[in-house]
Structures are given as C-alpha cells and as structure tokens.
Amino acid sequence: MLASFHTTRYLVGSALTGLWRNRTMTGGAVVTTAIMLITLAGFLAINDTLNQMVTELGRKSNLIAYIRDDARPTHVTALIKDLRSRPGVREVRFVSKDDALAIFESRFVDQRDILDVLQNNPLPASVELHLNDPAVVPGLAQELQAMTSLFDDVVVPLDIVEEIIGISNLARVAGTAIIISLTGVTLFVIVNTIRIAVFARRQEIEIMKLVGATDWFVRGPFVAEGAVIGTSGGGIAAIVLVAIYAQVTPAVTRIVSFLPVSTDAEFVRNLAVFTLLVGLVVGSLGSYFSVRRYLSV
C-alpha cells in the first residue's frame, strides 16, 4: 500500500518533471492539440447543423396521394391506419373532397366563380403524409402508386428528397473523414512530442528495464505526460468552444436565421466533454505507443 503510494508519487512527479523539462515542446503540443480539437469540434457542430437541416427538411417533405372518387372508404380508412404505424411517418392526414373545396375557396377567394360553373365538386379527396425521414419517401411513393384502385395520382417531391438524402450522406461521409483525419493529426503531434521526451530519457528507460522495472512502470510517466498534454489541449478547446457558443452563435443565428444551429446548453456541454475526453484518450494512447519501441530491452 505504502509502496504503491511511493510509486504513484514517483510516476506523477516524474511526469510533471518531464513536462517541465520539455516545456517548450509541451506548450507547443498543448496548443496544437487545442487547435486540432477546436477544429474537430467545429466540424462536429457543422455536421450536427447539417443533420438538423436534413431532419428539418425531412419534416417538411410531404407526400400527397389523390384518392379516386370510386375508392371504397373502408379501404382508405384501413390504409390510413396502416400508414400511421409506419416508421418515418410523422402524421397522416385525410383531406375529404369537401375539405379540399374549402381549402381551394379560402386560397383562391377571387376565383370562386370558376367552381360555380361546375355542378359537382371536381376536387379529389387526398391523403397527406408528413414524414420524419426523407429516406422513406421513394419506397412509400412507389407502394402508393401501385394501389391504382385507391389512388389516381401520387405527388412526390422526389427531386428535393433525393437531394436532401444526398446532402445528408455527403455530410456524414465528409464529416467522418475529417474527424478521422484530425484525430490522426492530433495523435501524430502528441506521439512525436512524447517520442522526443522518450528519446531524451532512453538511458533511464534502459536502466529501469535492466534492473527489473515493469513495462507499466516505465510507461506510466510518459502516458501521464500524454494524458496531461491531451487533457490540457482538450480543456483549452472546451473553454474556447463554450465561449464561442456564448458569444458568436446567437449572432450567427440572428443573421442566418434559417440555420438550425444547436445552441442548447446540453449540446454545448456534451461537445465540451467530448473534446476533453478525445484529448485525454488521444494523449494517453499516443504516449503508450511512443514508448513501446524502447521497452524491448
């Protein structure tokens, strides 16, 4: 117990000494890590905004199926019930012939006399589907179009839907690629910083190994150094992010009001915690691998 206390004190002391000894490199690595993590978080925020835009647009993507005048009402009712239970479908609304007429009249007040010419209501009843997920639109439209005994026509905003899906997929792929690259760059910077520290202390490492120190005892201070660098970089990035969100985001939202930028405290908190954790993990892992080649004594 006491020995492990001394060991822990040695590990922490050794890590802090190492960081101080290479303070210029340490400072550089912390700043670089912070910049990388801020950029990483920025891309995550952009990705989130794009995802929200996609979801928002998806919500606005409707599908209208016009019901044949001779369709059986029981079939229509059963279908509406079935559609409501489908995933990706937010709302299914039945618009009767009378409702359609009322809507027409309210929208085209000055053209009411057009209808007076006709003896019957020419407007068809319809089923309006409001969707959460634009990806379900093509399949659903095809399915409804096949029901020729129920529907005359199905109106699908397919172009927009496909574009939304395209943007969404592109955003995901590009975002993931950028996130992986930035994590790689951060890892590279930390690995090299620790590698220099390891190289400077290679004699110490060799002696430690020769007298019977375990791999973990040798690695410990370096992993701690990497963790401190990563967490410090992550901490700076988290503070900058919180400040940016507090100061800049309201202005952006005001100027470009259509952008659904997440401003709620939980999102910002999660992003800050994520940044901190990425710093910690990348810093520790980077150091872990930096020391490995010197442990083969």
Next chain:
Amino acid sequence: MIVLSDVHKVYPNGTRALDGVNLTIPERDFTFLVGPSGAGKTTIIRLINRDETVTTGSVLVETTDVTRLRRREVPHLRRRVGVIYQDYKLLPSLTVWQNVAFVLKATGEFDHTSGDRVRQTLETVGLSRRADHYPHQLSGGEQQRTAIGRALVRRCPILIADEPTGNLDQDSGWETIQLLVKLNAHGTTVVIATHNRTLVDTMRRRVIEIAQGRVVRDESEGGYVG
C-alpha cells in the same frame, strides 16, 4: 543456481556467439568466467539476465527457466539477478543516493524503510560520504561501487559483474573484488566475467574458460590459464 544446457546463440547478423555451452553455477559459488574478448562471456551474462534470448538450449536461474519466460515475467527475474555493467549504467542526473534508491522505485519496492536500506548499502560499499555526489564527481572505482550498491540494495541472491575491473586502476579493482568477496561470504552467488589475469591467478577460485563460444575449461581453483 544457474544452469546453462547446450546453449547456442547466433545473432541476426550470423555471428555464432555460443556453440553448445553447458555449465552449472551452484548457490553461493564465486566463479570467474574468463576468455578473450568476443569469446562469449558477455553473451552468457545477457542470456542469464534475459537481455538476449537463446537460439537453442535452456537457461535456468534458481527454479526459473529463463528461455520460457513471458515478457511480463522478465522484470521478476531481473530483480533476483543483479548485473554490474562495465560502463556502470548510472544515471548522470542522479546522485549516488538517488541512483541506488532509484532501483527500489523502479521495482516498486520503495517504502518508508528504504532510506535506511540505502544508507546501509552505501555503508557496505563505502560510499556514505559520497552519497550526495553525482557520477561525474566520482572516481571509476566509486562509480563501480555505486553500481554494486544498486545491485546490493535489492538483496539480489545472484550478482553478475561484467569486467568489473576493466576501467579501474589496480587498487580500485582490488577494492571492488574484495567487496564482491565479502558479499559472497554473506551468501550471494557471484559471477565475474573478466580477462584480468592477475586477479584470477591471485584469487584461485573457480574458473570457467570460454573460447569461441564453448566451455574449454572448468576448474574449481584455477588460474587464468590452466
């Protein structure tokens, strides 16, 4: 006890360092490994401490088959075998006291009794007055004794010294050997690799001669040349 059975060692560059070495060093023995440079003495030491692995054959240290040790078990072997290197391998940024205490820290053995242990060790090796000195402030003999102190503080049952007198003047060399004799008298197994003819001839202890990677002579009270 150390037992090498039919040990062959070929380095990756093709150099055949050991060619079927068989030897047994019992507990509390005091043995000289002699032979010209390149004979294979240092390779034997490195195999015992698992700095190197055998190509074929087996190395037994006490009850441990060194050749079958897993990587994470190697530190436990090294805590029982104290190796004193020709170049001392002291940390230049640490004082004598810190160099000796460092081993206890590195092996996780440092506790509240360690201060006394280090002090006693420095007394044994005659370096109490040099405790606060750095290696560059010490003579070759004092550096050698610091290295012995580092092995001694862990109370290793086996001490192996690779050319302990190689970089020392005659007096310092003798002091070092006398210290090792004293430790042997207290029960430590001591193995000394050397090509110091005078030393071996004067001591008349067990001599194992290595030549071209083979044991060519093993005498219980031998001289440098049989």
